Amino acid sequence: MERPRLGFWFEFASTYSYLTAMRIETVAADRGVDLDWRPFLLGPIFARQGWSTSPFNLYPAKGRYMWRDMERLCETLGLPLVMPDPFPQNGLMAARIAHAGRKDPWIGAFVRAVYMAEFGEGRDISDPALLAGLLTDLGVDAPVLLAAAEKPEVKIGLRAAVSEAETLGIFGAPSFVTADGELFWGNDRLEDALDWALRLTD
């Protein structure tokens, strides 16, 4: 019997992806579900529907609510929360590194480190020195990964991931996709997505 799998689609600029990123590896392991780490970019998807920035900036009431909701949820989860400036952050380089390393054993720890720097400490995740430091802290060869992030195959691979996300019907982050193509959107749906993945291999 194959082990159940779940695709975790995340965008480094996404606030609610932070909540998921910090807990998904533990929660999925507890349930016996293997993860596919799928960094992608919402910018091109938003641009295609006419948005030039995050909907939380375009629609102020929604934005104010989101930050308050995040405050409450972070307090419940015991996570720090600092609003990065600017918001949204440019997560392109982080996403390229995560795409290059998506099957490496350090991927979960790297993703958590980026989100913690961004939303736990309010740091600028577009800074190559910051990303290099996070990789080094994890014992990963930072110069090799930063160089990998500039390789055409990685750039093209991340662009293909954005197209795949759109094909899967993804319009926000975090999103979860099961082996049969079922889509779940939002940190609130992580448990439902894991249940679905588990039922497929029952």
Added chain:
Amino acid sequence: MERPRLGFWFEFASTYSYLTAMRIETVAADRGVDLDWRPFLLGPIFARQGWSTSPFNLYPAKGRYMWRDMERLCETLGLPLVMPDPFPQNGLMAARIAHAGRKDPWIGAFVRAVYMAEFGEGRDISDPALLAGLLTDLGVDAPVLLAAAEKPEVKIGLRAAVSEAETLGIFGAPSFVTADGELFWGNDRLEDALDWALRLTD
């Protein structure tokens, strides 16, 4: 000690409000929380941010996801689901009736009956005959309520509710507001909102 209260802000055209409406009276009573039934209209709020219809129509990927998510959730909750045509429905008259009767003992049953007709049976909730039938089934004097819905004070009162919703920061439905002004958005947050209301009177 005052009993805890929660404002339940609902829009009859809203799909996720259906999920909440069908369960909120029972869930709140079980927790000892009194409800304020607050019908309102999202149309004017959406219009002010440049939307001419539901975001689920404006953004097709989001719309497709919402209907699939509703299917899954309705199956879990044991609720029927029929997509009304057109979507969104015009819930103005239903909202005026609910505003007129918002403190009457039949309000919860009426709200459930409207949502069930709309999303459980796919019926047209702008039809006065349908609304009259639902009221009559509940033992309410339908002609009196239909006439009340046309009174200036009810029309003005519902319009004031929309302004109040905006002041409270409401941008979608269902929404929940506690006595201290804390806002919670979405059926997924009902339990959190009830917890908050209960903590206020601890």
